[in-house]
Amino acid sequence: MKKAYIFDMDGVIYDSEPIHARAKKQVLAEYGIDISAERLATFVGRSSRDFYGTMVEENPACGASWQELAKKKHDLYRKLLTEDRSIQAIPGVRELLERIKAAGYL
Template sequence: MVRTVIFDMDGVIVDTEPVHRYAYFRHFEELGIGVTDDEYAQFTGRSTKNVYQHLREKHGLPHEVTDLVMGKREFFNRAFDEKPDLELLDGVRRLIEDLHRHGLELILASSASHSTIDRVMRRFALGQYFTHLLSGEDFPRSKPDPAIFVQAAALASAPPAECVVIEDSANGVTAAKAAGLYCIGYNSIHSPLQDLSHADLVVTHFNELTAARIATLETGKSE
């Protein structure tokens, strides 16, 4: 019996990827560095701090990582606040409310910063449903490192065998499995080029999931 559901945020709850992409590439342009689409796709599921640690080393940037993160965040926050058509992904509010109504615990474990998580929670009034909000900026390594999911499972009221993760990125699924958790891969059109084949279950729309289905998943084995 599953009692805790651990959600990723970007690409699972809300499609902030276009806003992130805009902010990153505006900042890359400002820094005078080139990043290909293939390289950018590998950043999916990684924290901003981790991305800039990589880019600072690769390009020999003289800036401190914290300054690089803040530079990108300024572009992101302005775009996020000005984007009127930013909405929750189709079906995810229904699923969150259904899980909450049936007494399942919800935890957020996102590579996003605390400020981005707070912005999403406030804009869509979702904070009431989650017992814990974990940000990737609090961990030295980001997904596919399993640390954020290990911590989420440690905070859960249920043992790890009764927890499931919902992820949309290859890095996220790898992290969840490395943490020893059952993982549902959400094959979203908003998260292209992601290999979810190592997830225990893959869905293409949240209408495939209900509290009843998730609660009765056999987490000891793949479906």
């Protein structure tokens, strides 16, 4: 019987939330929407539709759809991931991956 480990990189292998927050704030700022870190934190783990839908509902003058904002954020997030060399694995992840590999899973 084959066994495998499956990991979702985002938030499991590395802490991606600061990059998500940075991208969200930057995209919203392009549309004249300012959001505090505290308010942004209330949306952690919620869908893009929920987050950007709320932002558009509260700021109709921004002139964008939630889908447009979500796509811009996604594109910016991917760009930031490739440029930000400060991203580190969550403590213990490297050791775990080494143990999994030594056990023959990789």
